[in-house]
Amino acid sequence: MIAADLPPSSSVQRAKRSPQMAPMRRPAAVEPVKGESWLILADAGPLARALLHEAAALGVEASLASPGLAFAQLGPAHYSVSLADAQSSAALLRALPRMPRRVVHALCVTAATASASLDETALDRVYFSLLHLGQALSELDLEEPLQLLIATQRAYDVAGTLTEQPLHALAQGPALVMPRELPEVHTRLLDLADTSDAEAVARELLAELCSPGAERVVARRAGARYVQVIARCELPPPAASLPEQPVFLFTGGLGEIARSLAAHFAQLSGARIALLARTALPARRVWPELARGGADAQSKLLGELLALEARGVALTILRADVANAPQLKAAVAHAREQLGRIDVVIHAAGTIDDAPLAHKTRAAARR
Numbered sequence: 550m551i552a553a554d555l556p557p558s559s560s561v562q563r564a565k566r567s568p569q570m571a572p573m574r575r576p577a578a579v580e581p582v583k584g585e586s587w588l589i590l591a592d593a594g595p596l597a598r599a600l601l602h603e604a605a606a607l608g609v610e611a612s613l614a615s616p617g618l619a620f621a622q623l624g625p626a627h628y629s630v631s632l633a634d635a636q637s638s639a640a641l642l643r644a645l646p647r648m649p650r651r652v653v654h655a656l657c658v659t660a661a662t663a664s665a666s667l668d669e670t671a672l673d674r675v676y677f678s679l680l681h682l683g684q685a686l687s688e689l690d691l692e693e694p695l696q697l698l699i700a701t702q703r704a705y706d707v708a709g710t711l712t713e714q715p716l717h718a719l720a721q722g723p724a725l726v727m728p729r730e731l732p733e734v735h736t737r738l739l740d741l742a743d744t745s746d747a748e749a750v751a752r753e754l755l756a757e758l759c760s761p762g763a764e765r766v767v768a769r770r771a772g773a774r775y776v777q778v779i780a781r782c783e784l785p786p787p788a789a790s791l792p793e794q795p796v797f798l799f800t801g802g803l804g805e806i807a808r809s810l811a812a813h814f815a816q817l818s819g820a821r822i823a824l825l826a827r828t829a830l831p832a833r834r835v836w837p838e839l840a841r842g843g844a845d846a847q848s849k850l851l852g853e854l855l856a857l858e859a860r861g862v863a864l865t866i867l868r869a870d871v872a873n874a875p876q877l878k879a880a881v882a883h884a885r886e887q888l889g890r891i892d893v894v895i896h897a898a899g900t901i902d903d904a905p906l907a908h909k910t911r912a913a914a915r916r
Contacts, residue, residue, distance in 0.1 A: 567782055570707045570768055570775040578759040581651070583608040588649040590614050590630075590678065592659045596744070599751035600653060607755070612649070614641055616656065616674070632656070632673035638685040648689070651696040651758055654679060657717050658700045658744045672915075675701075675716055679723035680906070680914060683731065687907040691733040698758045699724050699738045700750075707768045707775050710742060723906070725765060730906050740768040794819035796888045798881070800871045801898030802826045808853055810895060811862075821863040823884045823891070824854075825877075826898075827870045863888070871898045 581587075587604055591597040593615045604611035610626070617629025620640040628644065631637040642648070656674040679699065686695070703710065704717035712718075717740075724736045739757050744750050753769060766777035797814055799807040802824025811822050830851075831839060840851040858864050865887050869880035884891060902913040 565782060565784060566779050568766075568777050569780045569782070570705065571778045571780070572773055573764070573776040575756065575760050575774050576762050578756055579761055581607055581609050581759060585609045585651070586645070586647040586649045587611040588614060588645065588652045589655065590653065590682075591655040592616060593627075594659065595747035596655055596659060596750060599747045600655065600754065603751045603755050607759075609651075612645055620644075632678040632681070633669070635681040635684050638678075638681040639688060642685050642689065648691070648693075649695065650693060652682070652698070653754055653758060654682070654697065654699040654720075655754065657714075657720060658702050658741060658750065671716055672719070676719040676723065677911065677914070679720060679727075680909060683723055683727045683734075683906050684909070686727075686731055686734060691731070693733070695734050696758060697724075697727070697734060697736045698754060699736065700754055701738060701740045702744055703742060704740050705766075705768055705777075707740070707742075708770045708773065710770055721766065726906055737764060738766045740766070742768075742770050791817070791892055794821060795892045796821045796823065796884075796890055797893045797895065798823045798825060798884055798891045800825050800894070800896050802867070803828050803830075803850060804897060804899075807895070807897040808850070810897065812853070812857065815857055815860055815862045821865070821888055822857070823865040823867055823888060825867040825869055825871070825880055825884075827868065829868055830866055871896075 587609050589597060589600050589604070589611055591600065591613065593613070597613055597615070601611055601613060612626040612628065614628045614630045615623075616632050619629070619631050619634070620637040621629045622644060623629055628641055630641045656678055682697075699720050701714065701717035701720055703713040704715065704720070706712050721738055724738045727734050727736050737757065739754065741750065741753070757767060764776045768775045768777075795814075795817060797811070797820065799811060799822070801807050802811075803826040807824060807826075811824065814820055815822065830836075836851045836855055840848050840855055842848050854864060854866075865884060867880040867884060869876040871877055881891070900916045902916050904910075904913060
């Protein structure tokens, strides 16, 4: 946002706090107790074999759970689990000889997940497998702490390396929520740059798993370790001024956040506003009648839109789902056609369907 062009009533702070990755050395690892029970979630392959080998060298008893169509025991300490089925994760925990003290989730860093496509299989690996594990743990009476390490690859911009797998960042949701609802569970997310050397990756994962500390998000880049911190940062100076009669495009345009911001920026002289949303509105000619019809949500919405127009704001309503690329492209093209250009885009789209992790359904999480 351009501070110089904000309405006079605005109070703009030139500093904020934001997540940043800061260099931090890893504390010395604490050796696990001999005979301790571990669980490794990974595809059966080089990385899984390397993890099992390193775990055995530490003297712990590790079980392997690999993706499959359903839960099954494939052999001694080897299981298959359906990543799409919450009950499969629960069956896995019940079948283990002992509750694991440490869990490695390495489903994101195998060749099978080297895709940025938002398909259900990828979501199962990156997100729902963790959600279902958390739900399965919530059904148990955990008597001892449990360490959960989640491995991702290039999910974050760190030390000049760009994000290549933004889908992997979805793992941060369950990783951060789980300890808040399950106090016995400590999670850490480790973002790697290169996973081509299975033995090196296995050593790195287990070193982080056995490392003390409260870090939640850690990244490795070129041999250095970075930890996510919340730090103060200065906003850059305005790059330019808005033109006369600025055009604002809001996604989530009919939500309360976008409407409040639209009313705020309507104070700018000649401001033109395009509100983009999935919801279809009644024909413009019936807005005044419906706005007087009661205190329901639609009446309030239409009343606010009419108030914007009464202030001289040129208002354009666009219908599109921001998650649908063709719809969004068509809506933006229509906005440019109607308004001539777009000067500022404010992304305010989103759906809140809050619930405890234990009761979160796939459909609710998918939204």
